[in-house]
Amino acid sequence: MNVSVVLFTSDLRVHDHPPLRAALGRGNEVVPLFVRDPAVARAGHPAPNRDAFLADCLIALDAGLRERGGRLVVRSGDPVDEVCAVVKEADADDVHMAAGCSGFARRREDRLRRALEADGRRLYVHDAVVTALPTGAVTPDGSDHYAVFTPYFRRWSRERLREPLAAPRVVRTPGKVRSEDLPARADVPSVSEGLAAGGEKEGRGLLTAWLARGADSYEEGHDDLAGDATSHLSPYLHFGAVSAAEVVHRARSRGGAGAEAFVRQLCWRDFHHQVLAARPDAAAGDYRTRHDRWRRGKEADADLRAWREGRTGYPVVDAAMRQLAHEGWMHNRGRLLTASFLTKTLYIDWREGARHFMELLVDGDLANNQLNWQWMAGTGTDSRPNRVLNPVIQGKRYDPDGAYVRRWVPELAGLEGPAVHEPWKLTGLDRARYDYPDPVVELADGLARFRHARGRD
Numbered sequence: 001m002n003v004s005v006v007l008f009t010s011d012l013r014v015h016d017h018p019p020l021r022a023a024l025g026r027g028n029e030v031v032p033l034f035v036r037d038p039a040v041a042r043a044g045h046p047a048p049n050r051d052a053f054l055a056d057c058l059i060a061l062d063a064g065l066r067e068r069g070g071r072l073v074v075r076s077g078d079p080v081d082e083v084c085a086v087v088k089e090a091d092a093d094d095v096h097m098a099a100g101c102s103g104f105a106r107r108r109e110d111r112l113r114r115a116l117e118a119d120g121r122r123l124y125v126h127d128a129v130v131t132a133l134p135t136g137a138v139t140p141d142g143s144d145h146y147a148v149f150t151p152y153f154r155r156w157s158r159e160r161l162r163e164p165l166a167a168p169r170v171v172r173t174p175g176k177v178r179s180e181d182l183p184a185r186a187d188v189p190s191v192s193e194g195l196a197a198g199g200e201k202e203g204r205g206l207l208t209a210w211l212a213r214g215a216d217s218y219e220e221g222h223d224d225l226a227g228d229a230t231s232h233l234s235p236y237l238h239f240g241a242v243s244a245a246e247v248v249h250r251a252r253s254r255g256g257a258g259a260e261a262f263v264r265q266l267c268w269r270d271f272h273h274q275v276l277a278a279r280p281d282a283a284a285g286d287y288r289t290r291h292d293r294w295r296r297g298k299e300a301d302a303d304l305r306a307w308r309e310g311r312t313g314y315p316v317v318d319a320a321m322r323q324l325a326h327e328g329w330m331h332n333r334g335r336l337l338t339a340s341f342l343t344k345t346l347y348i349d350w351r352e353g354a355r356h357f358m359e360l361l362v363d364g365d366l367a368n369n370q371l372n373w374q375w376m377a378g379t380g381t382d383s384r385p386n387r388v389l390n391p392v393i394q395g396k397r398y399d400p401d402g403a404y405v406r407r408w409v410p411e412l413a414g415l416e417g418p419a420v421h422e423p424w425k426l427t428g429l430d431r432a433r434y435d436y437p438d439p440v441v442e443l444a445d446g447l448a449r450f451r452h453a454r455g456r457d
């Protein structure tokens with residue numbers, strides 16, 4: 001009997017899994033493998049929320065495989081060395097994996113291909129496992145990627161996505177391959193108390209419930225901070241516990257304006273992935289340089305600290321930053337306005353903000369995070385790179401009653417209605433009752449500084 005290895009990376013599921021289905025195709029035995037790569041931990045910053053979520057996903061993947069007669073093999077080390085060692089132990093013929101879009105993932109694929117070929121084995125890399133449409137499947141004339149979302153969306157919407165695959169009924173894993181123990185969830189504590197539970201079952205349950213009860217009101221409700229009416233699928237999509245292609249198919253079958261608006265948002269995910277695939281250096285460098293001379297030094301450091309800790313004196317900014325600390329997740333509107341505040345009002349380098357988000361976000365994703373940060377900082381694909389979001393206007397528009405601020409900034413919980421967005425308007429004793437910081441900067445001063453720096457005054 002032939003044996004194949006399936007290397008799982010950002011695709012921790014058994015449903016709609018092209019590499020697994022291809023590997024099983026001819027009645028093969030399959031070694032489902034996950035390699036913990038210490039280089040990932042060393043290269044990045046600590047991400048305990050994602051580590052905890054990942055532990056859930058691995059436990060769930062193992063359970064999904066065991067239900068079908070298989071099991072997950074977990075190893076630690078360099079992925080190329082570990083895959084080659086497993087290939088030898090299992091006497092496997094080939095290896096299947098999902099295509100990645102980051103520079104890191106591409107280099108890993110290349111190294112693995114070379115190592116396997118040197119040993120007479122093959123690597124099969126499958127597209128449209130992590131994204132709904134393969135990155136690079138559609139390109140505009142004269143470029144290797146779309147730099148503007150709307151034409152990309154138009155084109156993406158016309159493409160036929162592959163049909164989702166059912167989970168295999170049986171997975172046979174050879175017994176002779178050594179595996180480390182799965183991480184015990186209790187040994188991987190998250191830093192955020194309100195972290196969601198990970199795993200394919202959770203993700204699929206959430207998707208079904210969301211399509212049944214949430215999607216219809218998505219179009220009107222997705223920007224309402226207090227209503228919290230978005231899907232919360234992002235961490236499951238990031239770890240591939242649910243498949244992007246399947247989510248799009250199921251949302252389209254659901255139909256309606258809400259589901260359509262939701263699919264458009266999912267397209268943003270593919271959009272950023274195709275940008276990163278074409279420009280891997282945009283993970284750290286400006287996609288389009290504006291020759292920014294970001295603020296540095298003591299004062300900027302103090303402002304950055306206030307922003308991280310949710311004490312800028314702008315209630316909606318602070319509420320969103322505290323939601324991030326507590327849940328390891330932040331509402332998209334919160335991400336937009338906190339990123340604008342950091343990069344424009346405080347004129348601090350987007351990389352500082354992106355790093356802090358990557359440390360805490362359970363859905364922290366190189367393509368989505370770095371390129372959304374660049375979009376907000378005006379160094380990315382935004383066609384209006386100098387737009388600045390005013391946190392008071394944003395607060396009143398997207399949290400009109402102030403409920404979101406009161407939820408996350410308890411110091412201000414006694415303030416009723418939209419007054420909570422402008423606590424500095426309180427005077428005398430009223431003001432003294434609230435132990436809440438003064439604004440780190442006047443908005444007009446922040447705006448003038450930004451415009452001056454960008455040469456627009």
Ligand SMILES: Cc1cc2nc3c(=O)[nH]c(=O)nc-3n(C[C@H](O)[C@H](O)[C@H](O)COP(=O)(O)OP(=O)(O)OC[C@H]3O[C@@H](n4cnc5c(N)ncnc54)[C@H](O)[C@@H]3O)c2cc1C
Pocket residue numbers: 222230231232233234235237238262265266267268269270272330331332333335336339357361363364365366368369370372373376
């Ligand atoms: C500064 C900044 C940083 C961000 N960092 C990340 C990140 O690290 N990881 C991440 O998944 N998303 C990131 N986003 C995008 C977006 O905020 C989240 O995907 C969304 O808030 C997740 O919540 P949800 O699943 O309820 O989204 P929904 O509104 O239910 O949307 C469904 C799915 O569409 C995708 N999506 C929605 N909006 C975007 C977007 N603007 N860009 C890319 N994909 C999108 C996500 O996969 C999301 O799960 C960031 C946005 C900004 C402005």
